[in-house]
Amino acid sequence: MHELLAQLNAVPGVVGSLLCDGEGQLLAQAFPPAVDPAQAERAAAVLAARAPGLEAAVGKAALADFRFAGARVVVKGLEGGGQLLFLCAPSINLPFLTMSASSVVKKLERAVRERPGRPGAGALHRAVQRVDELILRSGGDRFKLRGQIALKAGFALDLVDPDSPDDPDKLKKLEAAATAVLGQPFRAGDPTP
Incomplete structure (x- = not known):
């Protein structure tokens, strides 16, 4: 740089x-x-x-x-x-x-x-992937649950890809929405159980 x-x-x-x-x-x-x-x-x-x-x-x-x-x-x-x-x-x-x-x-x-070692690099994309994993494990309707989470978070999960910039505000909204919809605490940085 x-x-x-x-x-x-x-x-x-x-x-x-x-x-x-x-x-x-x-x-x-x-x-x-x-x-x-x-x-x-x-x-x-x-x-x-x-x-x-x-x-x-x-x-x-x-x-x-x-x-x-x-x-x-x-x-x-x-x-x-x-x-x-x-x-x-x-x-x-x-x-x-x-x-x-x-x-x-x-x-x-x-x-x-x-940049290597960037804290949180790709965190939004990884969080959306974790949401998908949790939905799959729950056995719930993926389309419906993702839609509910997207509505509460205020952005379309399908538009988040590996090149999407990390936005701390979006991460917080995703955490709150996933917690509310999935009925279990969701933290973006936690590993999937």
Whole structure:
């Protein structure tokens, strides 16, 4: 991921960049040595903490541009969670940055989604598979029970596949719906009995 950030830093006006996941964990950073690595970690945590409030205030934004006297901070939200932050010169050409970053952003989204050891990677898909196993063991009508769970959870279980991004909110809704419909406690991370 560091190599991809280095490509982005080659865009004229970009001073440095960082990538963090939706929980605020710093995944990679490419800043000049003058930037304290602890500041990059704090920036990642702040991004994750403030993103829900910003989204509630202005809706889902593809790009946020913060202007300061001596710099600009540009934040790009990634599909499936996570943020890409650019520290830029005040005169950055934002359309050029956006265009230059478009191909690298797709690679970063894939790298974030598929990184080894990612906590919860594929958790939503595995949880839906566990629901299917529990329904099968119960001997109940699979179509009916899946439909009831989907209605309570607020999303179609058939649309969840291995590439579906993990969404903690969806996992919680699935846990509550499966618990209510199946009549037994369902936790997304528990092994199937």
